[in-house]
Amino acid sequence: MGIEGGSGLRWGGVRHEFEQSKTAAPTSGHISLDLFLSAHGVTLHVNGDQVYRSVNKTVQWGNHNKRYHAGLHLAALHQTTGQVLTAAAFTTWQVTGDTAFIHALHHIQDGRLIIILGVPDFTTHLGVNATAALMMLGAQYAQTLAYRDIWCLAVHKGSRVVAETVITYLPGQRTPLTDLDVSPLILHLAVPSVPEPWCSWYGRADLQERSKFCRRYDGYGDFCRCGQLPWSPPPPLPSRLKQEVIPVALVTGGRLPQVLRQVNQLRSGSVGATTPLTIFVDGDSDEAAALANLLQVNVTFNTKNPAPRGADSRITCHIKFVLTNVFRLYPGTDKAIILEDDLELSPDFLSYFHQTAKLLTSDPRLLCVNAYNYNAYPHTAVDPTRLYRVNGLPAYGWMVQRKVAQEMLDNWPRLDQEADWDLWIRARVLKGREILIPEVPRTKHVGGGGVHVTGLEQAVHHGRRSLNNLPNVTLDISGAEFGRYLKTHLSNIRSGHVVRLSDHPCKVLPLPTTQVNQSFVVYLYQPDETNNSSWAYYVVARCLGLNDHNYHENLKMMFTSSFYGNQLYVIGCPTSPFCLTSDERDVYRASKEDVQFADNHPFRRIVIKRHVALRVPATSVSELVSLENLVDYTISQTMALTIGPHPIPAGPNKEVLLSSARHQIRRYGEQGCLSTRHPTPPLELFGDNMQQTG
Structure with missing residues (x-):
């Protein structure tokens, strides 16, 4: 095998320092853990050595700065030595971040010492499946974590919880240590070393290298699973086929x-x-x-x-x-x-x-x-x-x-x-x-x-x-083949049905959604690939469910694809050689109002429902201890990526959503479930951290 030297790993596109080789073996029968969590990041020391660090990973995102050290940090340690076997960070303040976390958690072997660190705001898109996975681990606070809390869980997977700690946030109670209104968490743990289970296949002569690998690294699921014969990909074979070798x-x-x-x-x-x-x-x-x-x-x-x-x-x-x-x-x-x-x-x-x-x-x-x-x-x-x-x-x-x-x-x-x-x-x-x-x-x-x-x-x-x-x-x-390709598509365009967009295409879909064995041609004023020249392609693509995010898939400003089994052509006029019309009535031009309507009514959107909890002053000691001093409500938001000139979330705008949430709190308060002590939800929970503009 060809190998050359080097240094470093990258996790999820963001650098998180992760050192596997420095962890010293425990000398007292315990694994010593020192953890520091704050709004600015996390560090983890094992047996006196720093093994994981993610601090101040702030990057510019559009007109805002996003903190990529925020979210859930997951580290799996060897239960006997404390050696780091795998580590990763998950931006659970973004949609789909919790899905990747669940996947990684599932692929760690039972018995490992798992450390999960929550940096605010890790709860933004921590969905019900992720919460259920944490509860399966034994986390008691998983259902009572709130906006801007800091949280830590140490657990032997499939066994017992070692420790669980949370630092809560209260609106308006600022600290001199941070501008995010939550105090840091400093935690020292002495975790008893646990013998590593001996898998039945460890003794097989043909799996000796595999057993060494799986006791040294983790995150590989069934490739290293202890309770069964591990899965293996097919081995390479010598080439016997008369075909080109393409590495x-x-x-x-x-x-x-x-x-x-x-x-x-x-x-x-x-x-x-x-x-x-x-x-x-x-x-x-x-x-x-x-x-x-x-x-x-x-x-x-x-x-x-x-x-x-x-x-x-x-x-x-x-x-x-x-x-x-x-x-x-x-x-x-x-x-x-x-x-x-x-x-x-x-x-x-x-x-x-x-x-x-x-x-x-x-x-x-x-x-x-x-x-x-x-x-x-x-x-x-x-x-x-x-x-x-x-x-x-x-x-x-x-x-x-x-x-x-x-x-x-x-x-x-x-x-x-x-x-x-x-x-x-x-x-x-x-x-x-x-x-x-x-x-x-x-x-x-x-x-x-x-x-x-x-x-x-x-x-x-x-x-x-x-x-x-x-x-x-x-x-x-x-x-x-080039000649046949041009001939086929030019013929389809010439014989196709020209679609005139008399109504906004997001209001009335101008094409059939069943197969009728006909080509459809949409001409639009789009001299080039820039939105500076026209927003017509953006509007049409957004309303027909095409790729409205960029212009990659065109041939000289001719976009073509199937559309419910019929061939669709979207052609930019007047510069495209595929623009075969001379009738200006065939060519769609997008107004500013058309763009704004397309922003809010796209073909492709997702409905995001999030359970949001805000910490409020406790009315009793028992409520404080149980972490039940919460306001709970649901935010339902229809979202789509927007690159129009006035980007806002698809569907109701942020003010409407905020008004809706306030109404829900007042209504519950009148029924005696909530009271006027509950705070106004922060605006950032209503789309700023979920929307990408370009």
Whole structure:
């Protein structure tokens, strides 16, 4: 296995210092824990050594600063030695953040000493499932945690609670230590060491390396499960097929359990078992080296990434390292597949690339082949055999030829330019070429709640995009050949039904939602891809449930996809060569009022219901001790990503929501359930921390 030195891990897109090797073994039969939590972050010391730190991880988000050290921090320690086996942070102040937390908690082995640290405001999107998971661990305060509380739980998973502590927040009672009105929590624990259980399969000769790995690291679920024979991905096989060798570069910043899952998905088919795999790690990691050894894959460490941790340019530098080295590692190959670790794969992922490889070789108009389609939603992604040509960008699993990769590297952004590599490639390298994409994606983004993909973006867009689930799909390669592709789509546009938007498309859907075997054409005034020239595409895309977040998937300002089984064309006039109308009445122009209405009435939205608790002065000692001095109410909010000129949450605006919540409190007060001592809910609970603008 090829291994190079290095340092550091990254968790969820944000740097959290996590040191596995410094923990000293306990000398007194106890594990000594020192924890510090405040509104500014957390630190964890085990047996006198700092093993975890996340402090002041504040980044700019639109017009606001967001604290990425806020949320839930989860660390799993070895129950005998106190060694850190895994650690991660979850931004539970974002939508979907608690889902990732539940997933990580489930994949930790029983018996481990688990430390969960809640930094305000970690309760914002801590849903009922996450609360139930905490209660299953034995947390007594899970249902009585409130806005801006600080909380800590130490527990042996599947056994007993070691300690649970909460520092409560009261509105108006400021402290000299923080501007967030809550005092820090300083806690020292001496936890008795517990013998590690001996799994029945630890003694098997063929699983000795696995047992060492699973006693050293955690978070791998059934790969290390003690109560049963552990699951294993299929082993690699020597190539016996007469097919092109296309290696896969697995790109990771430290999410190794997800890399394990991808290796299993890749090797599940006949093509994958013979495909060369290399894990490219940003930094150095003994864990990655050990996992690669178990999986019999190559691993290469990027130990000289010039960009600092947490910088936007960090991933750009790492992708450059991957593109440079994947072709050095496999000098006899012409193509490589670049695969990020936050993706779920379709069963025909590798077959898709092998089928499109010949077209990529023969067609100089193609920059690369993508496994992803930004415009693939359940009503727009129907036919898994269909391919599109777009002036897009490399994204979420893509195949590139050696000569094109070198062209990209020759034009790569400098470190001081701080550019997103994919957007840079589109702007500087694409040069009129196209990217081949599927109608139904072969990858799906998972996770969210990080810096680059927010929780709301994951919920509204990525989480709703389709993923092919068929194992054997024969692609329509001939239909994607340039000449035939143009002929087909020009014919469809000429013969298609031109849709005139006499009513606002968010008020009256202008297209059928059943298959009628006809093409539909929407012409709109959109000279280019900027909203400075027109908001027409944004309005139409938002009302028809297309990708309204960006303009990636177009061919010279012609967007096409299925729409409930019929072919839809949205064409920007007057500059697109696909704009075939000369009648101005066919061309939709968006007014400012149209944009505002589309902001508030999109096709695709999510309804977020949150239980919100606010701490209030206690009326008795028993109420104070039981932490029942709460105001409880539910916020229901219809949300969608908004990039219009006046972005506000979809549906009722914040003032209406606030008025509704106040009315609920007053109404309950009249019934004797609540009283006038209850505070007004902070405005930030009504959308500021949930909305992304662009």
